[in-house]
Amino acid sequence: MAQLFPEWSNRVPRLLLVGLILKITFIVFLFWYFGSPEYLEVGYAPKQPIDYSHRLHAGQLGMDCRYCHGGVEVSAEAGIPTAQTCMNCHSQIKTDSEKLTTLFAAWSGGEPIEWVKVHQLPDYVYFNHSAHVSVGVGCESCHGRVDRMEVVMQAEPLSMGWCLDCHTNPEPHLRPAELVTTMGWIAPDNQFQLASEIIAKKNIAPPIYCNGCHR
Amino acid sequence: MSQSTTYVPEPALVKGNHTFGSITALIADISEKPAPTWWYIAFGAANLLLGLLLVLIGYLVYEGTGIWGITNPVGWGWAIINFVWWVGIGHAGTLISAILFLFRQGWRTAINRFAEAMTIFAVICALVFPGIHIGRIWVAYWMFPIPNSMQMWPNFNSPLLWDVFAVSTYFTVSLLFWFVGLVPDFATLRDRVKSKLAAKIYGVLALGWTGGNRQWQNYEKSYMILAGLATPLVLSVHTIVSFDFAVSIIPGWHTTIFPPYFVAGAIFSGFAMVMTLMLIARKLYGLKDIMTDDHVEKMNLIILVTGNMVGFAYIMEFFIAWYSGVTYEKAAFINRAMGPYAWAYWTMFLCNVISPQFFWSKKMRRNIKVSFILSIVVNIGMWFERFVITVTSLAQDFLPSSWGYYSPTWVDIGTYIGTFGLFFTFFLLFLRFMPMVAIAEIKMVMPQADPHHYDEKHG
Numbered sequence: 001m002a003q004l005f006p007e008w009s010n011r012v013p014r015l016l017l018v019g020l021i022l023k024i025t026f027i028v029f030l031f032w033y034f035g036s037p038e039y040l041e042v043g044y045a046p047k048q049p050i051d052y053s054h055r056l057h058a059g060q061l062g063m064d065c066r067y068c069h070g071g072v073e074v075s076a077e078a079g080i081p082t083a084q085t086c087m088n089c090h091s092q093i094k095t096d097s098e099k100l101t102t103l104f105a106a107w108s109g110g111e112p113i114e115w116v117k118v119h120q121l122p123d124y125v126y127f128n129h130s131a132h133v134s135v136g137v138g139c140e141s142c143h144g145r146v147d148r149m150e151v152v153m154q155a156e157p158l159s160m161g162w163c164l165d166c167h168t169n170p171e172p173h174l175r176p177a178e179l180v181t182t183m184g185w186i187a188p189d190n191q192f193q194l195a196s197e198i199i200a201k202k203n204i205a206p207p208i209y210c211n212g213c214h215r
Numbered sequence: 216m217s218q219s220t221t222y223v224p225e226p227a228l229v230k231g232n233h234t235f236g237s238i239t240a241l242i243a244d245i246s247e248k249p250a251p252t253w254w255y256i257a258f259g260a261a262n263l264l265l266g267l268l269l270v271l272i273g274y275l276v277y278e279g280t281g282i283w284g285i286t287n288p289v290g291w292g293w294a295i296i297n298f299v300w301w302v303g304i305g306h307a308g309t310l311i312s313a314i315l316f317l318f319r320q321g322w323r324t325a326i327n328r329f330a331e332a333m334t335i336f337a338v339i340c341a342l343v344f345p346g347i348h349i350g351r352i353w354v355a356y357w358m359f360p361i362p363n364s365m366q367m368w369p370n371f372n373s374p375l376l377w378d379v380f381a382v383s384t385y386f387t388v389s390l391l392f393w394f395v396g397l398v399p400d401f402a403t404l405r406d407r408v409k410s411k412l413a414a415k416i417y418g419v420l421a422l423g424w425t426g427g428n429r430q431w432q433n434y435e436k437s438y439m440i441l442a443g444l445a446t447p448l449v450l451s452v453h454t455i456v457s458f459d460f461a462v463s464i465i466p467g468w469h470t471t472i473f474p475p476y477f478v479a480g481a482i483f484s485g486f487a488m489v490m491t492l493m494l495i496a497r498k499l500y501g502l503k504d505i506m507t508d509d510h511v512e513k514m515n516l517i518i519l520v521t522g523n524m525v526g527f528a529y530i531m532e533f534f535i536a537w538y539s540g541v542t543y544e545k546a547a548f549i550n551r552a553m554g555p556y557a558w559a560y561w562t563m564f565l566c567n568v569i570s571p572q573f574f575w576s577k578k579m580r581r582n583i584k585v586s587f588i589l590s591i592v593v594n595i596g597m598w599f600e601r602f603v604i605t606v607t608s609l610a611q612d613f614l615p616s617s618w619g620y621y622s623p624t625w626v627d628i629g630t631y632i633g634t635f636g637l638f639f640t641f642f643l644l645f646l647r648f649m650p651m652v653a654i655a656e657i658k659m660v661m662p663q664a665d666p667h668h669y670d671e672k673h674g
Contacts (some may be wrong), residue, residue, distance in 0.1 A: 004405070004418040013422065036364035161366035200448055 019201050027059045034077035038157035043151035046116040050102050058183070059147035065139050065181040072139075076128040080115050083107040119143070126215050135202050140183055141166075147183040163213070171195040174204075228321050229661045231504035238505075242652050243407050245500055247669060250647055253452055253499065255449070257645045270427040271630045272347055282626045287620035289609045294348040296601040299456055300384060300484070301341035301589040303434050303597060307454060307485025309385070312392055313445035315459020317429025321660040325505050328400075328653045329496070330489045331393040336641040337488070338386045340634040374458035381455040385448050392441045398424050399434065407548055437518020447528075453481040460604060466547035467608035470535065476528035483521035483567070487593035495586045496646065505652055508581050515580040518593065522571030525543075525600075529568060538634070543613055555620055556607045559599050 071079035073077025083106040174195040285292040308331040315323040369376045402424035407416035455478035460468040497506040538547040573579040
């Protein structure tokens with residue numbers, strides 16, 4: 001009887017088996033790497049209705065974060081400033097700037113400014129700004145060097161794994177609460193001791209159980 | 216010295232004075248000749264039901280689990296009942312193929328291929344439910360330890376996770392076992408079929424089998440090793456399925472009797488399912504010489520034994536509920552037998568404990584009609600067993616103010632019926648295209664394989 005298959009077909013089952021294992025590993029890798037927020041979301045910098053520069057206001061002028069984001073210490077939301085907050089200064093400064101037309105329109109009774117939200121968490125995550133700021137997690141720990149950003153950009157992945165990295169090991173990210181808005185804060189040499197004191201004093205126990213954040 | 220033992224000859228395992236050639240022809244012809252008309256009708260019906268299943272799964276994915284009858288306090292409804300039921304049915308396959316093989320029970324060869332196929336398809340039907348019951352089907356990968364940016368990892372303390380591994384291991388080993396046994400028979404079909412394409416397909420599946428001495432040696436060794444690996448699985452899978460219930464603290468679930476009780480029930484329902492399918496297949500395909508009345512009797516004995524084990528467990532549960540002195544446990548069992556689900560409890564009891572008692576009589580064991588009807592009754596009873604366990608304990612637990620009554624919706628019922636479509640689509644394809652009896656193995660137990668009556672002299 002003639003042979004049904006050529007000789008090379010003897011190798012096919014082995015190649016298929018090895019190929020299958022490699023393929024599965026490769027697919028998992030593709031999702032793990034290219035599907036992660038670290039790859040997909042970091043660097044997200046949408047165009048805003050006004051060319052507002054954090055680099056100018058927070059960096060060069062040295063305004064405190066809390067001047068505009070006033071809710072950060074007392075509420076879950078840091079808050080987006082109203083047109084009035086801007087007008088506290090801009091009623092006198094740059095009153096003829098074309099860039100501020102949208103602001104003036106909003107202030108004089110038009111539509112509110114539709115700022116585009118950059119740092120989006122899923123609706124099932126109950127993140128609270130005040131809980132983090134009041135124990136000494138700096139703004140820049142999550143939002144990056146905003147004082148250097150012309151347009152606000154997402155600097156960190158904000159993935160659950162990234163949250164847990166700090167929740168399981170908070171020491172490197174804690175600082176005295178009065179320094180939370182400082183940009184470019186450098187950890188002192190005795191950071192671990194300092195952080196341990198803060199943890200003991202404020203009784204910090206970051207939740208790593210599900211309903212800590214998914215209530 | 217007088218002989219204290221006498222040789223009782225076993226009845227021949229293959230009747231009808233077949234030759235090796237006629238056995239091959241009898242089984243291989245099923246795959247080679249055109250399918251009978253009833254096959255097309257049955258396949259069409261199975262496909263319709265499969266379509267129903269797929270539509271309802273689509274509806275579930277679109278709408279969420281709210282379309283099922285589950286709500287507070289019964290959060291586990293037909294999905295888990297059907298899952299346990301199908302996995303239980305899947306137990307006969309490994310028992311027949313592995314344990315009976317290790318015990319050198321020659322009669323298994325007539326039904327092992329068949330039962331293993333049934334096992335694999337039943338486990339596929341079972342796996343549908345854990346796959347879809349999560350509602351958010353796109354996160355089904357959370358059941359597996361796959362690295363991800365959420366640092367989510369399966370909870371290794373949870374019996375539900377053990378279940379994922381137990382059932383998938385069981386499925387893999389059963390599939391391998393089935394396939395290894397099929398290799399020589401695929402080669403037989405490869406060499407017999409006329410069509411070039413069919414020869415190629417069977418040839419791929421036969422893995423280049425030539426029937427040489429070296430190949431047979433390796434085959435026997437690997438078959439033995441797989442049987443050894445599969446044997447603990449017969450016990451482990453349903454043990455772990457029972458842990459899904461027993462590890463929780465709900466009264467009526469939190470009992471140590473669950474593992475053996477579930478395993479016995481699984482073998483019970485699995486054998487009943489093999490019986491149902493076997494009696495249909497041997498009639499439609501004229502295989503009475505291979506699947507003889509002796510086989511039916513032996514299987515009925517196993518159904519009787521396991522049925523009594525299950526009955527013992529039912530009664531023992533009540534004894535322990537009383538003996539434990541735990542109020543909640545007692546209340547749970549009184550509610551089972553006399554509460555709102557008493558109708559389900561007594562249906563279960565009648566089907567699983569009373570009905571197999573007919574098999575004490577040899578006449579009943581060998582009666583095909585009785586065997587057929589009881590095999591179906593047993594599987595109805597085993598479905599109700601899972602219903603009783605799941606629903607009664609959840610509907611009435613510690614807090615009377617939160618008690619409720621569970622009813623399924625039409626989607627629950629349709630999904631369950633749909634899994635029969637999935638099962639029979641696979642099974643009919645198996646009957647049509649694969650050798651449904653292990654051709655090579657059955658020849659080893661034929662009277663013709665023992666031309667010198669070697670067994671009788673040295674018995």
